[in-house]
Amino acid sequence: MTAGAQEPVSGDSVPTAPxxxxxxxxxxxxxxxxxxxxxxxxWEPSTDDQPDVGSVTGYRVYRITNNGEPVxxxxxxxxxxxxxxxxxxxxxxxxxxxxxxSAKTSAESMRTSVMLTEREWINWNLWNLMLITLVxxxxxxxxxxxxxxxxxxxxxxxxGLEAIDDAIGRATEMGRxxxxxxxxxxxxxxxxxxxxxxxxxxxxxVATYDIKIRMPVSRSLVMTAxxxxxxxxxxxxxxxxxxxxxxxxYITDEQFGYVAAVSGIMVREKPATVFLLGTFLAESLIxxxxxxxxxxxxxxxxxxxxxxxxxxxxxxxxxxxxxxxAASAYLSGEPRALGSxxxxxxxxxxxxxxxxxxxxxxxxxxxxxxxFFKTAADWLQALFTITSD
Amino acid sequence: xxxxxxLGITIFVGFLxxxxxxxxxxxxxxxxxxxxxxxxxxxxxxxxxxxxxxxxATKLIKRKADWVYSIVTLIGFFGMLAAGLLKVGNxxxxxxxxxxxxxxxxTLYFNLNLPLxxxxxxxxxxxxxxxxxxxxxxxxxxxxxxxVAAFVILLGSTPFGTMLTSWIPHSLDIxxxxxxxxxTLSAPNLAGQRAIMIGIGLGVVSMSLRLILGIERTYLGDDxx
Numbered sequence: 148m149t150a151g152a153q154e155p156v157s158g159d160s161v162p163t164a165p166x167x168x169x170x171x172x173x174x175x176x177x178x179x180x181x182x183x184x185x186x187x188x189x190w191e192p193s194t195d196d197q198p199d200v201g202s203v204t205g206y207r208v209y210r211i212t213n214n215g216e217p218v219x220x221x222x223x224x225x226x227x228x229x230x231x232x233x234x235x236x237x238x239x240x241x242x243x244x245x246x247x248x249s250a251k252t253s254a255e256s257m258r259t260s261v262m263l264t265e266r267e268w269i270n271w272n273l274w275n276l277m278l279i280t281l282v283x284x285x286x287x288x289x290x291x292x293x294x295x296x297x298x299x300x301x302x303x304x305x306x307g308l309e310a311i312d313d314a315i316g317r318a319t320e321m322g323r324x325x326x327x328x329x330x331x332x333x334x335x336x337x338x339x340x341x342x343x344x345x346x347x348x349x350x351x352x353v354a355t356y357d358i359k360i361r362m363p364v365s366r367s368l369v370m371t372a373x374x375x376x377x378x379x380x381x382x383x384x385x386x387x388x389x390x391x392x393x394x395x396x397y398i399t400d401e402q403f404g405y406v407a408a409v410s411g412i413m414v415r416e417k418p419a420t421v422f423l424l425g426t427f428l429a430e431s432l433i434x435x436x437x438x439x440x441x442x443x444x445x446x447x448x449x450x451x452x453x454x455x456x457x458x459x460x461x462x463x464x465x466x467x468x469x470x471x472x473a474a475s476a477y478l479s480g481e482p483r484a485l486g487s488x489x490x491x492x493x494x495x496x497x498x499x500x501x502x503x504x505x506x507x508x509x510x511x512x513x514x515x516x517x518x519f520f521k522t523a524a525d526w527l528q529a530l531f532t533i534t535s536d
Numbered sequence: 537x538x539x540x541x542x543l544g545i546t547i548f549v550g551f552l553x554x555x556x557x558x559x560x561x562x563x564x565x566x567x568x569x570x571x572x573x574x575x576x577x578x579x580x581x582x583x584x585x586x587x588x589x590x591x592x593a594t595k596l597i598k599r600k601a602d603w604v605y606s607i608v609t610l611i612g613f614f615g616m617l618a619a620g621l622l623k624v625g626n627x628x629x630x631x632x633x634x635x636x637x638x639x640x641x642x643t644l645y646f647n648l649n650l651p652l653x654x655x656x657x658x659x660x661x662x663x664x665x666x667x668x669x670x671x672x673x674x675x676x677x678x679x680x681x682x683x684v685a686a687f688v689i690l691l692g693s694t695p696f697g698t699m700l701t702s703w704i705p706h707s708l709d710i711x712x713x714x715x716x717x718x719x720t721l722s723a724p725n726l727a728g729q730r731a732i733m734i735g736i737g738l739g740v741v742s743m744s745l746r747l748i749l750g751i752e753r754t755y756l757g758d759d760x761x
Contacts, residue, residue: 182560270560277558283738287745335573337740340747340755347754367584368577375757396591397584401649403656415602429657436663439670450736452729460671461663468732469739475752483751491742498734 167202168194169254170245175262183237183266189229190256193247196225202249208232211242211258237266275530282497287490294486302488307446307464308477314420314444315352323419324359325349328409328434329373330425330449331402333366337472338450342424343369343376344475345448349422350380354389362395363412365405370397406430410437423447423462424471427454435461448474501527539757543750550748588613619644685720692717 170190178185188208196203203225209217210232220243221230235241244258294300318325327349329342346362353360360377364370373395381390398408410433413421421438423431423445431447431454438445439461447458448466458465466474469491476484505527512520549569556562592606592613618624619641626632626639635642672687674680691697697713704712710719746752 180560182563266561268559268561270558273558280554283741284745287742291749291751333573333577334755335570337743337747340752341743344752344754366577367580367582367587370584370587371580372755372757376754379754379757393591397587399588401653403653404649407652407656429660432663432667433656433659436667450739452732452736455732457667460667468736469742472736472739472743475754476746481751484746487742487746487751491738494738494741495735498738 167247167249167252167254169247169256170206171256173243173245173256173259175241175243175259177262177265178231180267180270180272183264184233184235186232186235186241186243186262186264187229188232188243188245188259190245192226192228193254195247195249198226201225203247204250205248207246207248207253209244209246211244217244235264237264239264272534276533279494279497279531283491283494286493287487290490291483291486294482294489297482300482300485300489302473302477302485305466305470305473305477307448307466307470308474310444310446310464311349311478312352314422314446315349315356315358317444318419319356319358321419322358323417324361325353325420325422326409326413326416326418326438326443327360327362327422328425329362329364329369330427331365331405331430332426334368334372336426338424338426339366339369341472341474342448343372345422345424345478346373347376347380348475348478350377351384354381354384354386357386357389360394361412361416361418363398363405363409364395365398365400365402367397370395402428402430406433409434413437413441413443417441418443421445423449423458424466424474425449426451432457432461438462501531539753542756543753547748547750550744554748585613616641616644688713689717689720 170193173188173190176187176189178187193201193203195201205225206223206227208220208223208230210220212218220232223230232241232243240261240263242258242261245256247254247256290300315325327346329346330336330339332339334340350360362373362377364373374392377394378387378390381387398405412418413434414437418441421434421443423434423438424447427434427449428451431449435445435447435458445462446464446466447462448471449455449458450468450471452468455465455467473488476488505524508520508524508527511517512524552562553566553569556565589610592609594600595603595606596610619639620634623630623632623634623636624640625643626634626636626641628636632639635645668686672679672683674683691700692714697717701712701714709715743752747755
C-alpha cells in the first residue's frame with residue numbers, strides 16, 4: 148500500500164464479478180421429417196462469447212417440465228448456436244431456455260414459446276429417391292405386364308450363362324461331380340438368393356443327367372434353403388428318388404475355415420465343373436485358383452466389384468454384377484422375369500442420360516461461365532444425392 | 537400353404553422394408569427385421585452343427601474315405617463347444633464372458649484358429665502371382681491393354697518407376713509413370729467400377745422386385761416360379 152492511500156472501510160461494497168450476457172433470439176422449431184421426438188433450438192450466442200478472449204465457458208439447455216420445474220438437457224461448448232433435443236414425446240408441448248455460463252456467473256435467456264412436437268409420416272427430403280424408385284420400379288412393372296401379354300423382348304447373350312449347359316455336359320462326360328459354392332453370406336444377402344435361383348436351374352439339369360452335385364455352405368439357413376431348392380429341382384426333373392440331403396452340407400461360418408474345407412474338397416474330389424456364385428471376400432482368388440489347378444471349368448459371378456478381377460483372371464466365365472441377378476430370368480426364359488430385365492434398362496438409360504447431361508453442363512460452365520449450366524449441373528447432382536436430415 | 541405362407545411373409549416384409557425407408561415412424565422396422573433374421577439364423581445353427589456332426593460321425597463309424605480327418609473335425613467341434621459352454625479356465629468361472637483373457641476358449645481361438653486363418657490368407661500372395669502370370673499375357677488387344685496398364689501401375693508404385701521418368705519436364709508430367717498410374721486408377725478404372733456398381737444397383741432392384749412380387753420363387757423350393 149502506498150503512502151496516502153486509504154484502506155477500505157468496513158461496510159464498503161466488495162467488487163462483484165462482471166455479468167455475462169445471455170443468448171438472444173432463442174427459438175424452438177419442430178425438427179423436419181422425424182417421428183415427432185425431436186425439436187431444434189437456435190439462438191444468437193452471447194456477446195461475451197468471443198474466441199480466446201471471451202468469458203463464456205459454455206451453455207446449458209433447460210427444458211421446462213409439466214410441473215414447471217427446469218431440467219438440464221445438455222451442456223454445450225462456447226460457440227454453439229443450435230441444439231437438437233431428442234427423445235421427446237410425439238404431439239407434446241415443450242418449453243426451453245438456455246443459460247450462458249462463465250467462470251463465476253451465469254445468465255438465463257428468455258424462455259421459448261411453447262412448442263408442439265409433430266410427427267411426419269413421409270420424409271420429403273428423400274423426394275429424389277422416391278421419384279427414382281417410382282420411375283425404375285414402374286418401368287419394371289410395365290415391362291413385366293408387357294411380357295405377360297406375349298411381347299418378345301430382346302435380351303443380349305451372356306457368355307457365362309450360355310456355358311452352363313456345356314459345363315454340366317462336361318461333368319457328365321467325365322463322370323465327375325459338380326461343385327456349387329453359393330458365396331459366404333447368409334440368406335439376407337440378395338447375391339445368395341440369386342445364386343440359389345441359379346442352383347435350381349443347374350440342379351434340374353444335374354438330376355436329368357444323373358450326375359452328382361456337391362454343395363458345401365458356410366451358413367445354416369443357406370443349407371436349409373439349398374436343400375429345398377435341389378429337392379424341388381429333382382422332383383421337377385422326375386428324379387425324386389435320386390435326391391439326397393447330403394448333397395448340401397454345412398462346413399463352418401468361419402471364413403478361412405470354410406475356404407480350407409472347400410479347397411480340400413476340390414483337391415480330393417476333383418469336380419469337373421465349379422460354380423462360384425454369390426458374395427465372396429478375400430477367399431475368391433483362393434477358391435478360383437484351386438479350381439483352376441485341378442482343371443475344372445469354372446463359372447463365377449459376384450456383385451462385389453473388388454473380387455471381379457480375381458474371377459476374371461482365374462475363371463473361364465464370369466458373370467459381372469447385374470448378370471448374376473439376370474441369370475435366373477435368362478435361364479428360365481419366363482416372360483415376367485425377362486420383363487424385369489428390360490425394366491432395369493430404363494434405370495440404365497436414366498443413369499447414362501444424367502452422366503452425359505451432367506458432364507456437358509459442367510464442361511460448358513467451365514468454358515462459358517454461364518450461370519444456367521452451373522444451375523443445371525447442381526440440380527442434377529442434387530437429384531442423385533441422398534439427404535435424410 | 538407350404539409355399540403361400542413364406543411367399544406372403546416375403547411380400548409383406550419386402551414392401552414394409554421399402555416403405556419404412558421413406559417413413560420416419562417406421563424407420564426402426566428395418567433394424568427390427570434384421571434382428572429377427574439374426575435370431576432365426578442363430579436357431580438355424582443347430583441344424584448346421586447337427587448336420588456337421590452327423591456327416592463326420594457317419595464317416596468315422598463307416599470308415600469312409602479320409603475318415604481320419606473327421607476325427608480332427610469332431611474333436612475341434614466338441615472341444616470348442618465345451619470350452620465355450622462350460623467356460624473352462626475362465627477367470628470368474630461360469631459367469632465370466634466366453635472370451636475372457638486366460639480362458640481355454642480364448643487360448644484356442646487366438647493361438648490356433650487365428651494363425652490357421654492367417655495361413656490360409658497368406659496363400660493369396662502365391663495365388664496372386666500365379667493368376668497374374670496367366671492373366672497378363674498379350675494374347676489379344678484387350679489382354680495387351682491389360683498388360684500395359686498393370687505394368688504401369690506396378691512400376692508407378694516403386695521408386696524405380698519414379699526414377700525412370702523423372703527426366704520428363706513438369707509441363708508433361710502426366711507422362712511420368714507414377715502420375716500415369718494414379719490417372720489410370722482414378723479415371724478409367726474408377727469410371728469402369730462406377731459403371732459396374734450402377735448396373736449392380738439396378739440388378740439388385742430388379743431382383744428384389746421379382747422376389748417381393750413372387751415372380752422368383754426358386755429359393756423357396758418352387759421351381760415353377
